[in-house]
Amino acid sequence: MENVKDIDDPLPPDALARRLTEVYDLVGPLYRRAQRSVEQGLAADGLSVGVRAVLTLLHRGGPMTVPQMARAQAISRQFVQRMVNEAAAQDLVESVPNPAHRRSSLIRPTDRGRQTITAVLDREHRILRQVGGGLTDADIGTCLRVLGAMVTALDHVDED
Secondary structure (H helix, E strand, C coil): CCCCCCCCCCCCHHHHHHHHHHHHHHHHHHHHHHHHHHHHHHHHCCCHHHHHHHHHHHHHHHHCCCCHHHHHHCCHHHHHHHHHHHHHHHHEEEEECCCCCCCCCCEECCCCHHHHHHHHHHHHHHHHHCCCCCCCCCHHHHHHHHHHHHHCCCCCCCCC
């Protein structure tokens, strides 16, 4: 009987690297197309992609400080602060005292911010329902595990 490698066996490092390169080759175009799609959808709401990211993070994670948001999104604190300032100017977020840290306020969505991000996420959900492809929960779980491992492998990269 021939020695056939099981598809579920872990890949050796060189084969893994080649397959992960295929993933990176798809992630770039996917990210850019998704960003353009989001930008087109946000234009009607007067939101930027950065403000949308802040609102989504706060919607899912509750009030956070700017440094917490920056770490969660792996982007600079300065960029997050600019997006928070932009969102505050549109009355989408507000600063509130942080009981854990006197100098770093918590940022939370206003009622208008919650309504806005709920409408955006609902619209995006309707679009994502059209993906198709017969994907299973296991497929998505595997995808998330692979992408999570790839993100973790780059944890050493400085965001600032």
